[in-house]
Amino acid sequence: MSTIDQGALPAPDIIEALDFETLYARRRSRLISLYPEGERAEITATLALESEPIVKLLQESAYEELLLRQRINEAARANLIQFATGSDLDQLAAFYELVRLPGEGDDRFRLRLQLAIAALAGNGTAEHYRGRALGASLDVVDAVVLQPYPGAVQVAVWVAGGADDAAVRALVLAALTDPARKILGVAVSVAVARPRVVDVSARIRRTPAAPVDLAARLTVEFTGVFAAAAALGAELPRSWLVAKLHVEGVAAVELIQPAADILLADDEYPVAGVIQITDAGL
Numbered sequence: 001m002s003t004i005d006q007g008a009l010p011a012p013d014i015i016e017a018l019d020f021e022t023l024y025a026r027r028r029s030r031l032i033s034l035y036p037e038g039e040r041a042e043i044t045a046t047l048a049l050e051s052e053p054i055v056k057l058l059q060e061s062a063y064e065e066l067l068l069r070q071r072i073n074e075a076a077r078a079n080l081i082q083f084a085t086g087s088d089l090d091q092l093a094a095f096y097e098l099v100r101l102p103g104e105g106d107d108r109f110r111l112r113l114q115l116a117i118a119a120l121a122g123n124g125t126a127e128h129y130r131g132r133a134l135g136a137s138l139d140v141v142d143a144v145v146l147q148p149y150p151g152a153v154q155v156a157v158w159v160a161g162g163a164d165d166a167a168v169r170a171l172v173l174a175a176l177t178d179p180a181r182k183i184l185g186v187a188v189s190v191a192v193a194r195p196r197v198v199d200v201s202a203r204i205r206r207t208p209a210a211p212v213d214l215a216a217r218l219t220v221e222f223t224g225v226f227a228a229a230a231a232l233g234a235e236l237p238r239s240w241l242v243a244k245l246h247v248e249g250v251a252a253v254e255l256i257q258p259a260a261d262i263l264l265a266d267d268e269y270p271v272a273g274v275i276q277i278t279d280a281g282l
Contacts, residue, residue, distance in 0.1 A: 014076045018069055024062040031058065081113060089113070096120075101138055108134070124183050129155050129176065133190075136175035139163035143172070144193065144232045144266050152187040156267035158232055165192045193232060196264055197273040200226075201257035202245055203280040210249030215279035218245060226272040236262040236270050245277070254280070 028047055031054075035043050046052055077083035084092050085106050093100065093109065096116045100109050115131030126145040133143035133155050141158040148154050155176060159168045173190040176182070200222065206214055225244050238255055245253045264270060 009082070012076070012080060015073050016069060018066055018073070020062060020066050023065050023069075024059060027058050027062050027065075081110060084110075098135075101135065104138060108138075124153075124186060128183075129153060129188075132175045132181070133157055133172045136172040137163075137168055139168045140172060142193075142232050142269075146266060151185070152189070154189045154191055156191045156193040156232075158193040158269050168192075191267065193267045193269055194265075195271045196262070196268045198226075198236065198262060198270050199257055199273040199275075200241060201255075201274075201276045202241075203254040203256065203278050204245065204250050205252040205280045206282055207249055207251045208282060210251075212279075214249050215277045218247065218250075219275050219277045222275050222277065223272045226270070226275075230270050232269050233264050233266040234270070236264065251282075 032040050032043055032047070047055055047058070049055065078088035079092070081089075081092060089106055089109060090100055093113045093116075096113065098113055098116050112131050112134050115127045115134070118127035119125050119131055129145045130143045134140050139160045141160050143155050143157045146154045146156060155172060157168060157172050159165050169190050169192055173188070176188050176190065182188075204215055204218070206212075211217070222244070229240075229244075236258075238258065238261055241258075242253045242255050245255070262270070
């Protein structure tokens with residue numbers, strides 16, 4: 001169900017690394033080479049003087065070349081899904097008959113575009129169902145595709161906090177059963193993914209330079225850290241929790257709860273419950 005992590009790909013060769021000094025040195029060397037060999041020492045000495053008008057002209061033309069090459073880089077990036085933003089991303093998506101939802105950000109729209117491309121491999125792929133679910137409403141945080149029995153598909157949607165579960169479920173079901181796009185011969189149902197409340201209790205020891213209220217700050221901030229990393233069906237290992245608590249100023253972490261790694265079902269996502277971080281001193 002995952003898509004290629006484009007951020008892990010090597011930088012595209014079409015994007016050129018730019019450096020003003022390199023461009024300037026290249027123009028300077030080219031100018032010197034145009035002079036007869038006997039005059040090159042004199043022009044080289046002249047170009048060593050920053051105040052010379054010809055030096056200013058070389059610098060100005062090198063800067064203009066830098067701007068031109070940067071514009072070419074930007075045009076190349078606009079044609080790559082990983083880098084395209086705004087209307088450039090809209091144009092790429094239009095090729096796949098994909099339209100941005102009102103208020104939809106680039107990252108979410110880019111994910112749907114990747115899913116739409118992956119779904120071209122054949123109707124009925126997990127990417128097809130997940131992409132349709134995400135395209136039904138911005139209140140769909142994510143979706144997982146399950147097969148309860150052969151010939152049936154169930155899409156479990158993670159509904160954003162504050163949204164109406166039933167309303168979002170109905171929108172997703174309508175998107176998946178649209179006669180113009182429905183896959184024949186497949187029974188499709190939509191369920192709401194289940195939150196799994198995770199309580200976290202830990203003791204920290206501070207470094208001498210750490211603020212005395214570090215534990216209190218961590219208690220407040222940890223809910224946000226937890227939410228940012230939450231995912232459907234993901235494992236929640238104790239080592240990850242310890243790493244997230246081991247911020248600057250923390251000398252050691254003793255994780256009390258959870259007592260073991262948490263394994264989530266495919267249609268579950270973690271939410272922070274009671275967060276209790278106590279200060280065990282220096």
